[in-house]
Amino acid sequence: MKAFCRENNVILFAVLENKVKEERAPKIIKKLGDRWRWAANYNADRRGRIWLLWDYSIIDFRVDVVHQQFVFGYCTRIKSNTEFYFGAVYGLHTIADRRALWGDLEPVINNAAAPLVLMGDYNAIRKGDDRFNGNQVTDSETRDFNNFLLDNSLTEMKTVGRQYTWINNHTHSKIDRIIVNAEWVQQWPHIKGVILEPHFSDHCPLSVKMEEHDGKGxxxxxxxxxxxxxxxxxxxxxxxxxxxxxxxxxxxxxxxxxxxxxxxxxxxxxxxxxxxxxxxxxxxxxxxxxxxxxxxxxxxxxxxxxxx
Structure with a gap:
């Protein structure tokens, strides 16, 4: 993680499904250096599947909601005063569990009066070609997720890089996504996400680069x-x-x-x-x-x- 942050100039990131017990988490995160502050969802899930970390010299982050399947808050870039909402999402594996995710995310999104981005592993697909070499995609798998996006005026950010974000033996799937609201698209229409190489993980990291503008152009x-x-x-x-x-x-x-x-x-x-x-x-x-x-x-x- 330390090398990844240094190589990619990371200032805000989430670690999902880390499988680290709560008592060990501070010691491990401290090894990243003194620039990081962090939040996790151990209070909502004893396994603490979500870590959210930010460089407090660049980002001011206010944690608003800690949930079993997401951590959500308000970001301000200190230098430029750029403001937006950020959520790290880890969807559980069953359709019933993810229905709770969609239902609990909805009021959070509706109360967000600023650009918003939700990133992470949704453990859900949206259409047939999101899975290769696996079971045939059914309507029951895609319906809830697509309805959630439609009902809340959300859209998936365009990405470059790999098509599939997760591999399990021979099956390739796109289950990791970057979701944004209309305010985000209006303010930053040029921004695209990047699906990076997986390296040691079975998931591909997702990246969004937000450039500081100097007023030119x-x-x-x-x-x-x-x-x-x-x-x-x-x-x-x-x-x-x-x-x-x-x-x-x-x-x-x-x-x-x-x-x-x-x-x-x-x-x-x-x-x-x-x-x-x-x-x-x-x-x-x-x-x-x-x-x-x-x-x-x-x-x-x-x-x-x-x-x-």
């Missing part, structure tokens, strides 16, 4: 109300929205909105581009007109201050 798109008054606004919006099939997931809705943003940016550039320069030019023209057509005696022996 393109300005974010902003929608102004005056754009809605443009004569082509409704037509452009309808054409853009209808280019794709009807949205079935929050990810599809996000794709539609992203597509519409391009249309709005082009309209803003074409119809309202350089608006500030146009306003200045109009004010200059107005002033020249007023000076030309006003009383020629006005303006003589006057002192004034302009507030530009």
């Amino acid at each position: 393109p300005k974010p798109f902003r929608f102004y109300n005056y754009m809605a008054e443009h004569k082509f606004f409704i037509t452009e919006v309808e054409e853009s929205w209808n280019r794709r099939s009807a949205a079935k997931t929050m990810y599809e809705v996000w794709l539609k909105l992203k597509q519409m943003k391009v249309v709005m940016k082009n309209m803003a550039k074409k119809e309202f581009g350089n608006i500030e320069e146009k306003i200045i030019a109009a004010r200059v023209a107005l002033r020249n007109y007023q000076n030309t057509h006003s009383d020629p005696t006005r303006g003589q022996n006057q002192c004034h201050v302009e507030n530009n």
Whole structure:
């Protein structure tokens, strides 16, 4: 773990299914160094399947919920004041146990008024090609998980790297995932997860890289109300929205909105581009007109201050 954190510049991570007894955990975690603070779910499960650790010089983490199948809290990056919710998930092996996971996660998610990311081993699959060389995927395996995502407006983060995250002899499965809410997608649409090499584990580690921004780069798109008054606004919006099939997931809705943003940016550039320069030019023209057509005696022996 120490080498992994150093090589990957880790500042927040979870260790799942560690099989370490509670009395031994502090001694082992201390070997990672003095930069780490940690939380675990021994109070909810005597086996303490979840450790959550963070570099307290970079991350301020507030533990909100400790559960048998997840540890959840609020993160703040101290330097940038970036805020988001983070949850480490370890789903148990039976469908009945995971139903408790979905039910208990739901109010936690609904109370999160900020970007949110849930990472871990869900022990659940979503579709047929999530398993290779094993038992045929049934609807009963996928239904609860997919309904949970749909009901709570969550989506799976796109990932690069390996397709399957767990191997058991000859069976390959994708059961480790990164789940985010709409606020996360809106704030960090460019971020992708990485499925790393498993090394000594039978699971592949999941990684999300969050870069600090220095304020450079393109300005974010902003929608102004005056754009809605443009004569082509409704037509452009309808054409853009209808280019794709009807949205079935929050990810599809996000794709539609992203597509519409391009249309709005082009309209803003074409119809309202350089608006500030146009306003200045109009004010200059107005002033020249007023000076030309006003009383020629006005303006003589006057002192004034302009507030530009």
